[in-house]
Structure formats: C-alpha cells, structure tokens
Amino acid sequence: MSEELHDVRLVVNGTTHHTQVPARRLLSDALRHDLALTGTHVGCEHGVCGACTVLVDGKPMRSCLIFAVSAVDTEITTVEGLTEPDGSLGPVQQAFAECHGLQCGFCTPGFLTTITAGLAENPCPTHDEARDMIAGNLCRCTGYQNIVKAVERAAVLIEERTS
Amino acid sequence: MTTKLMGTPVQRVEDQRFLRGEGRYVDDIAVDGRTLHAAVLRSPHAHARIIDIDVDEVLDLDGVHAVWTYDDLTGPMAEPLPLLIPHPALTHGRTQYALARDEVNYVGEAIAFVVADDRYVAEDAVGLIKVSYEFLKPVVGIDNARAAQHLVHEDVPGNIGARLEQNVGDAPAAIAAAPHRLELDLTVERSACMPMEGRGTVARWDADIDRLQVWTSTQTSTGVRAAVAVKLGLDLGQVDVITPDVGGGFGVKIVHPWPEELLVPLAARALGRTVKFTEDRREHFISSAHERGQVHHVEVGFDDDGRLCGLDVEFWHDHGAYSPYGLIVPIITSTQLLGPYKPNNYRVVFESLYTNTVMVTPYRGAGRPQGCYTMERTMDAIAAYLGKDRAEVRAVNFIQPDEFPFDQGLIFQDGRELEYDSGDYPASLEKIKALVGWDEFPAYQAEMAAAGRQVGIGLACYVEGTGVGPYEGAHVHIETSGKVKVATGLTTQGQGHATVFAQLVADELGCRFEDVEVVTGDTRRMPYAVGTFASRAAVMSGSAIHLAAKRAKEKVLKIAADALEADESDLEIVAGVVSVKGSPGSSIDLGTVSVLSNPLRYAFDEASKAATQFSVGDPGRAPVPEGEEPGLEGKDFYSPERATFASGMHAVIVETDPLTAEITILKYAVVHDCGHLINPMIVEGQIHGGVAQGIGGALYERMAYDESGQLLNASFMDFLMPYVTEVPDGIDIDHLETPSPLNPLGIKGAGEAGVIPSAAVFASAIEDAEGFSITAMPISPSELFALRQQRAEEKS
Numbered sequence: 001m002s003e004e005l006h007d008v009r010l011v012v013n014g015t016t017h018h019t020q021v022p023a024r025r026l027l028s029d030a031l032r033h034d035l036a037l038t039g040t041h042v043g044c045e046h047g048v049c050g051a052c053t054v055l056v057d058g059k060p061m062r063s064c065l066i067f068a069v070s071a072v073d074t075e076i077t078t079v080e081g082l083t084e085p086d087g088s089l090g091p092v093q094q095a096f097a098e099c100h101g102l103q104c105g106f107c108t109p110g111f112l113t114t115i116t117a118g119l120a121e122n123p124c125p126t127h128d129e130a131r132d133m134i135a136g137n138l139c140r141c142t143g144y145q146n147i148v149k150a151v152e153r154a155a156v157l158i159e160e161r162t163s
Numbered sequence: 164m165t166t167k168l169m170g171t172p173v174q175r176v177e178d179q180r181f182l183r184g185e186g187r188y189v190d191d192i193a194v195d196g197r198t199l200h201a202a203v204l205r206s207p208h209a210h211a212r213i214i215d216i217d218v219d220e221v222l223d224l225d226g227v228h229a230v231w232t233y234d235d236l237t238g239p240m241a242e243p244l245p246l247l248i249p250h251p252a253l254t255h256g257r258t259q260y261a262l263a264r265d266e267v268n269y270v271g272e273a274i275a276f277v278v279a280d281d282r283y284v285a286e287d288a289v290g291l292i293k294v295s296y297e298f299l300k301p302v303v304g305i306d307n308a309r310a311a312q313h314l315v316h317e318d319v320p321g322n323i324g325a326r327l328e329q330n331v332g333d334a335p336a337a338i339a340a341a342p343h344r345l346e347l348d349l350t351v352e353r354s355a356c357m358p359m360e361g362r363g364t365v366a367r368w369d370a371d372i373d374r375l376q377v378w379t380s381t382q383t384s385t386g387v388r389a390a391v392a393v394k395l396g397l398d399l400g401q402v403d404v405i406t407p408d409v410g411g412g413f414g415v416k417i418v419h420p421w422p423e424e425l426l427v428p429l430a431a432r433a434l435g436r437t438v439k440f441t442e443d444r445r446e447h448f449i450s451s452a453h454e455r456g457q458v459h460h461v462e463v464g465f466d467d468d469g470r471l472c473g474l475d476v477e478f479w480h481d482h483g484a485y486s487p488y489g490l491i492v493p494i495i496t497s498t499q500l501l502g503p504y505k506p507n508n509y510r511v512v513f514e515s516l517y518t519n520t521v522m523v524t525p526y527r528g529a530g531r532p533q534g535c536y537t538m539e540r541t542m543d544a545i546a547a548y549l550g551k552d553r554a555e556v557r558a559v560n561f562i563q564p565d566e567f568p569f570d571q572g573l574i575f576q577d578g579r580e581l582e583y584d585s586g587d588y589p590a591s592l593e594k595i596k597a598l599v600g601w602d603e604f605p606a607y608q609a610e611m612a613a614a615g616r617q618v619g620i621g622l623a624c625y626v627e628g629t630g631v632g633p634y635e636g637a638h639v640h641i642e643t644s645g646k647v648k649v650a651t652g653l654t655t656q657g658q659g660h661a662t663v664f665a666q667l668v669a670d671e672l673g674c675r676f677e678d679v680e681v682v683t684g685d686t687r688r689m690p691y692a693v694g695t696f697a698s699r700a701a702v703m704s705g706s707a708i709h710l711a712a713k714r715a716k717e718k719v720l721k722i723a724a725d726a727l728e729a730d731e732s733d734l735e736i737v738a739g740v741v742s743v744k745g746s747p748g749s750s751i752d753l754g755t756v757s758v759l760s761n762p763l764r765y766a767f768d769e770a771s772k773a774a775t776q777f778s779v780g781d782p783g784r785a786p787v788p789e790g791e792e793p794g795l796e797g798k799d800f801y802s803p804e805r806a807t808f809a810s811g812m813h814a815v816i817v818e819t820d821p822l823t824a825e826i827t828i829l830k831y832a833v834v835h836d837c838g839h840l841i842n843p844m845i846v847e848g849q850i851h852g853g854v855a856q857g858i859g860g861a862l863y864e865r866m867a868y869d870e871s872g873q874l875l876n877a878s879f880m881d882f883l884m885p886y887v888t889e890v891p892d893g894i895d896i897d898h899l900e901t902p903s904p905l906n907p908l909g910i911k912g913a914g915e916a917g918v919i920p921s922a923a924v925f926a927s928a929i930e931d932a933e934g935f936s937i938t939a940m941p942i943s944p945s946e947l948f949a950l951r952q953q954r955a956e957e958k959s
Contacts, residue, residue: 022283038184041359043444049359082184097179103658104360105181135887135888138359140413140884
C-alpha cells in the first residue's frame with residue numbers, strides 16, 4: 001500500500017515551494033531531496049550535531065527533528081539563503097572565509113545559520129558569549145578556535161555593513 | 164618577480180562553494196526523483212550462526228525494487244572482501260563477506276541489502292526481513308580475547324591473528340644489566356574517527372557505453388575503482404570513481420571496499436537505475452571502523468641520568484572481528500613508539516587479537532597515540548623514580564641534530580627502514596618549555612596549592628612518519644584560455660588541497676593563483692594514485708604537482724622562446740605572461756602558448772586569433788616533431804625512497820577539582836615541526852582540529868561495549884565528542900621548520916600530528932596534579948574520583 005501524501009507549501013529563502021510528502025518525511029530530507037537544497041547537511045539524525053540547523057521564522061532549529069508537514073506556514077532560511085542579494089558572501093559566511101572557520105565544510109551550514117540567528121539576537125557578543133553561541137554544534141575538523149574568531153569577525157562585518 | 168605563495172596564509176578557494184551551501188558531498192549527487200535508495204539489514208548480535216533468512220515479505224512492499232542476501236551473490240562478489248595489506252606475520256587474516264555468509268561476528272555486520280524508492284521505504288523493508296540465528300559466545304575486550312575461552316573464528320586458535328616481534332640489540336639483557344629497572348602496564352581504550360559525514364556511495368550504470376560511474380566518500384578513489392572492477396567482473400576501463408567533497412575522513416574512509424561500495428554498483432547495474440546508499444549515524448558507529456584499543460606491558464632499564472639502556476614492550480591490539488587493513492596500526496605503534504628517543508636496545512612484540520566487535524583500522528594518528536602514550540608514560544615514570552625533571556629525562560634520550568639521518572633499526576609500516584630524515588628535538592624542547600612556562604610552573608603550582616587548587620603540567624613528545632609512498636602523480640594542463648587545470652589522484656576531505664596545490668602551481672609556473680583549478684580523487688583525470696592518509700597528501704601530491712608544473716613550464720618556455728625568437732634562459736613567466744626579461748614589450752601569454760602547442764588550430768576563440776601573429780615550429784619537420792606531444796601539459800610522479808619524519812611536542816596545564824574531580828584545561832601549547840609550511844593558516848587549522856580530537860580521545864570518547872558485544876553508546880548523545888565547551892580557549896602554537904631533504908619542497912606531513920600526544924600529555928598533567936600514577940586512558944572525572952578513593956583506601 002502506498003503511503004498517504006500530504007500537500008505542503010514550504011517557504012524557503014523567500015521562495016514558495018509546493019510539494020507532496022508523507023507525514024513522516026523529515027524537514028531535512030524534504031529540503032535536500034524534494035527541493036534539492038542540499039546545503040543543509042545531516043550529521044546525526046538525532047538533533048545533537050547541529051549540522052542540519054535551519055532558521056524557522058528566524059529561530060535556529062534542527063531540521064532533522066522537524067517533520068516537513070509541521071513546517072508549513074513558516075519562513076525557513078537555509079545556508080543557501082545567507083548570501084547577499086548580489087550573490088556575494090553574507091557577513092557570517094565572509095567571516096568564516098577570512099578566519100579559516102571551516103575545513104571539510106560539512107558542519108559549516110549549521111554553524112552559519114546558528115550564528116546568523118545568534119548575532120541577530122546579540123549583535124555585540126563578548127568573547128565568552130561568542131563561544132556560547134556555537135556551543136550546541138559539533139565540528140570534528142577545526143577544533144572550534146577559528147569558528148569563535150569567525151563569530152567575532154562576523155559581528156564586526158554586520159556592524160560595518162549596516163552602518 | 165611576483166611574491167612566492169609558498170609559506171603564505173592564502174585564503175581557501177574551496178570555501179566559496181562550501182559557504183554558499185554549494186559543496187557536493189556524496190548524498191548531494193543524483194538528487195532527483197529517479198534515484199533509488201538502499202538500506203542494509205545489520206546483525207543485532209555480536210556472534211551468531213545464521214540459520215535462515217526469510218525475505219518473502221520484502222518484495223510485497225510497495226516501492227521496493229530488490230533485495231540481496233549472500234545467496235544472491237555470485238563469482239568474486241561471493242568471495243570474502245579483500246585483505247588489503249597482507250603481512251607475513253598476519254598468519255590468520257580474516258575478512259568479512261559483502262553480505263554475511265553463515266555467520267555474523269559483530270553487531271552491525273551487513274546481512275541483507277534492500278533497494279527501494281526512498282530510504283524510508285528501504286528501512287521499512289529491512290524491518291520485514293526475518294533471520295533465525297543460533298547464538299554463539301561473543302568475545303569482547305582484550306582480556307577475553309587473550310583468555311580465549313571462546314573463539315571469534317573457529318579456525319583461529321587463541322583469537323590471535325598475528326604475532327610480530329622486532330629486536331634492536333638485546334633489550335632483555337640490557338635491562339637486566341641496567342642500574343635501574345621499572346615495569347608499567349598501560350591501557351588505551353577504543354575510540355573512532357567519527358567524521359561529521361558518514362560513508363556514502365552513489366552508482367550509475369550507463370548501458371549505452373557499458374560503463375559504471377561511482378561517487379563515493381572515500382580516501383582512495385583508485386583503490387575503490389580497482390576493487391569494484393574486480394568484484395563486479397568489469398575491466399578497469401569500464402569503471403570511473405569520483406570522490407566528491409568529503410565531510411571528514413580521519414582514516415576510516417581509507418578502508419575499501421566497504422560492502423556498500425560494491426553492493427551499490429551491483430544494484431545500479433542490475434536495476435539500470437542510479438542507486439544511492441547514505442550511512443546514518445548509528446550505522447557509522449556499528450558498521451564502520453574503530454581504533455586505539457590496546458594494552459601494553461613495558462619493562463625498561465636506565466642509568467642514573469634516566470638514559471635508556473633497554474626497552475622491552477609487549478602489547479595486545481584489539482583488531483575487532485576482521486583484519487582487512489592488516490597490521491598497519493600495531494606496526495606503527497611498535498615502531499613510532501620510540502619517538503625522538505634512542506632506546507639503545509629495543510624489543511617489541513605484539514599480538515593482534517580478534518574480538519566480536521567492529522573492526523579496527525587506522526584513525527588519525529594510526530597507532531601513534533598509543534605508542535606515544537606508552538613511551539611518554541615510561542619517561543615520566545623514569546623521572547619520578549629518579550626524582551628528576553621530566554623534561555631533562557627526555558632531553559638525555561633525544562636523538563641529536565647531528566645524528567640525522569638516524570636509523571632506528573626497525574622496519575616501518577611501509578616495509579622500509581625506520582630512518583628519520585631530519586629534526587631538531589632539543590630546539591623543540593626549548594620552545595615548548597618557553598611556550599608553556601615549564602620552568603616557572605613549580606612556583607605557580609605551589610601558589611595554586613596555597614589557594615586550595617590542584618594544578619598539574621604535562622609534556623609529551625612524538626615523531627611522526629609522514630608522506631609514505633609508494634607514489635602520487637599530477638597532471639597540469641594549460642588551456643588556451645590561460646586557465647591551468649591541475650589533477651592529482653588522491654582525495655580531499657577538508658585539507659584545503661584546492662588551495663595549497665594551487666599555491667605550488669602558481670609559484671612554479673608563474674601563472675595567476677586564481678587561474679589554477681585543482682581536481683582531486685577523480686580517476687578519469689588521474690587513474691594512478693594511492694590515497695589520502697598517513698599525513699601524505701602535501702608531501703606526495705604536493706611534490707608531484709610541483710614536478711608536473713615544472714614540466715609544463717619547460718614546454719611553455721620552449722614554445723615561447725621559439726615564438727618570441729629569444730633564448731629560453733632569457734624568459735620569465737609572471738602572472739601568466741611569458742616575456743623576455745628586461746623587454747616587457749616582447750611577451751606572450753600562457754593561453755597563446757597553449758594555442759601554439761597544438762598544430763590543429765581552428766580559430767575558435769580570441770586566443771587562437773591572437774596566436775596567428777606568432778610562428779613556431781620548423782616548416783621542414785612534422786607538425787608534431789618526434790618526441791613532442793600536442794598540447795601544453797606536464798605530468799609527473801613523485802616516489803620517495805622512504806617516509807619523512809615530522810615531530811612535535813605538546814604541553815598542557817590542567818586543574819583537577821578536589822571535590823568533583825572535574826578536569827579543566829588551563830593552557831595548551833604546541834610546538835610543531837613539519838618542515839617548510841605551504842600555508843601556515845591551514846597547518847594551524849590542522850593542529851587545532853587534532854588537539855580537539857585528542858582532547859576527546861583523552862578525556863571523553865570511548866566505545867562502551869557490554870559483555871554481549873552491544874555498543875551501548877552508539878549515538879552522539881552518548882559518545883561524547885568535544886563541543887567548543889570542551890576545548891581550551893586558545894592554543895599556543897610555535898613552529899620549527901626543519902626541512903626534509905627527501906622532497907623538492909622540504910615539506911613533511913601535518914595532518915595527524917595534533918592528535919598523537921594527547922593521551923600522553925593529559926596523563927602526564929593529571930598525574931602531576933594528583934600525585935599518583937595514571938595508567939589507563941581516556942580518563943573521566945568519575946574514574947579519577949575512583950582512583951582517588953582507591954588511593955585513599957590503600958593509604959589508610
């Protein structure tokens with residue numbers, strides 16, 4: 001027997017997508033496999049690593065712990081939505097490039113979305129707050145040293161770009 | 164002249180796509196509604212005979228396309244997986260089948276392979292397979308393996324896969340005659356690489372050209388290619404393997420072929436559809452490889468200065484249920500254990516033991532962390548016994564700078580002599596002491612003690628054989644656009660190869676850095692290659708790329724000299740333009756030289772039109788003269804006689820809470836010598852990552868198997884990898900650059916170094932803080948608390 005499919009309308013990075021998914025389909029899988037937005041990565045499928053973090057109405061959430069059907073009527077931002085309108089790197093992305101905040105790049109999208117939300121809430125983090133901001137995401141390559149630097153650099157870049 | 168890029172912190176070019184979410188990892192390939200997805204039924208039992216597998220219900224499930232069990236496999240696919248690295252001492256090598264035949268030997272072993280419309284349905288189908296088992300007694304842990312009351316493999320007596328002994332001099336006699344003697348028993352538990360991206364494979368069979376394309380998250384494209392061809396009965400020329408972006412490797416992805424790397428192509432060909440397998444996290448814990456579990460017994464004899472007279476090490480290596488990667492890990496422990504020291508007389512013997520657990524293959528450091536831990540614990544024990552400074556005892560045992568090349572008299576992992584090429588250990592020791600504040604520490608420790616706080620300092624030294632052979636190659640192609648396309652066969656899993664290799668090409672060729680594009684791990688572009696492991700990529704492919712660029716440059720200069728009617732020695736190449744030195748008007752750009760290199764000259768583009776003003780070649784000879792080739796390319800291979808030996812020293816200051824036994828890192832310092840640095844930013848990044856991974860291994864991570872062989876912590880909830888909260892806020896790093904005489908760039912590998920001394924340095928520091936011996940790592944606060952209680956009971 002085929003699975004029952006549900007019509008869902010997902011608004012991702014400002015674009016509206018209509019798709020049909022089974023009730024059990026994870027938002028992470030819907031983004032990646034149904035909408036082909038493969039920038040969101042899946043590292044553990046149990047909400048611990050943070051690689052799949054996307055912004056749901058501006059809040060960082062683990063897309064591997066959300067069903068696609070429960071994400072309707074929300075505004076979702078993925079890593080693909082963090083670039084500037086002209087295609088250049090957004091401030092958090094730029095900071096990661098400048099500070100060597102990534103190596104294999106697999107966990108990076110989750111850090112970028114998490115930090116984007118974190119800096120929206122706290123635009124001028126102290127050093128300890130910058131460390132706190134990324135304390136829920138796992139990275140196996142960088143040892144976090146340069147990611148912390150990137151948080152602090154991103155805060156400066158955001159300030160420069162908005163002033 | 165332009166500034167050399169070698170040695171400068173060039174920003175990474177690959178970051179542009181990673182940061183935009185445009186990386187292409189294997190699960191990002193073939194994202195369309197037509198791709199089929201695979202799931203694997205894995206054994207829930209550590210040791211059992213398979214009586215029957217019933218798949219009847221599976222094919223009734225809507226969306227399921229096929230299911231395979233062992234009985235469906237034929238020809239080479241029905242044979243055991245290859246034993247990749249045989250060794251004469253591996254008398255009882257055993258490998259698994261792609262799908263279990265008759266018996267399973269660890270929780271997680273593949274039994275059946277289902278292909279369906281999506282992964283959800285494939286997992287539903289796996290749940291419908293019924294397997295009857297006859298349970299066998301599992302063998303878990305080194306003690307049980309040695310006791311051999313039960314056997315993992317019926318035909319492997321004593322559970323002993325291998326026994327290997329090496330001797331330099333007569334260690335037992337030297338120890339017996341030494342002024343002082345000590346014995347130590349030292350344990351290291353299992354951990355695992357745990358890359359953020361697990362394994363994954365996609366395959367597509369093109370029936371129109373009888374050709375298979377495989378994308379896989381591997382550390383060796385060429386290895387997978389050869390394995391797939393042999394197992395599927397295809398010619399090598401029918402198989403292309405492309406390694407896309409890889410989300411971390413750390414060793415586990417050098418193993419090949421994984422069952423799924425064969426089953427996915429098999430299914431793709433059988434079904435005529437693209438098939439994908441993406442490992443989930445639980446699968447990674449129970450069906451990929453682990454490392455590190457070893458027990459060591461040390462006997463050492465030394466003089467009044469702490470100088471080694473003889474060292475006798477016996478150790479037992481838990482290699483899990485199978486031994487596809489041979490004896491690489493214990494051989495490395497047994498040889499690299501010596502670090503920067505001269506043992507004078509050395510005997511080492513190990514047994515490699517089977518257990519009913521996930522197999523063991525190299526994890527970053529590959530046996531070195533255990534060896535370093537064993538040697539450095541021994542150094543600390545000697546210092547404690549003699550009441551000497553730990554740094555002094557190390558210093559009297561160092562190989563001195565004027566003693567290189569230094570032959571340790573052993574055979575290394577690559578089958579070559581363990582001969583160190585260069586190094587300066589006394590200089591490193593001075594640097595690390597200054598960096599961590601070694602000499603000032605006793606005063607600080609006393610000051611802290613007065614305030615009721617316990618702190619300790621630790622030191623650990625290592626030498627790492629890097630850049631092992633046999634070879635790597637490179638191809639450099641200058642297109643008519645002036646762009647330079649570079650290919651090397653080994654793969655990339657985060658090291659920034661696209662950047663560092665482009666730096667080398669720009670320097671040698673004189674082209675613009677931004678015009679260089681590097682491709683790695685694509686067998687269509689470079690079919691001869693080894694792989695990315697053993698800190699070898701920069702040394703091996705870096706050298707090969709340098710040599711290939713040199714060849715391309717020779718051809719550029721030859722053609723340009725002809726075109727410009729100048730002498731080759733009068734030419735220079737700057738920013739992609741060849742010109743006569745001192746006469747900038749007389750010049751030709753690389754793209755135009757590329758046009759001239761090919762006598763077939765349809766004027767497709769501006770470069771071709773521009774080339775019409777030049778005339779090259781002798782009209783009296785063939786358009787492509789003998790010994791020449793059309794096109795502007797350079798290709799070369801680098802194959803060194805032996806490995807190059809990097810080295811380093813770490814020091815850490817920890818605080819241990821008197822009540823809770825919580826262990827806090829107050830300072831972490833690293834001195835690192837990997838010869839000349841290509842990109843110091845990337846090298847420091849490797850050190851940062853290694854240190855964090857080492858902290859995980861020393862203080863948090865272990866594989867918690869119960870006595871029945873169930874892995875109790877197979878999730879990120881329970882296997883404690885460091886978050887930022889577990890790593891120190893800042894790592895002090897100093898570099899020493901002792902060039903390697905073995906390669907044209909004077910470089911040594913850097914990838915694994917950061918993780919090697921971690922268990923050793925933390926054990927040293929915690930011992931210093933607590934005042935009693937630390938002999939088992941990793942160590943958690945509760946274990947430290949238990950040690951304190953045990954100590955208190957012994958005293959009372």
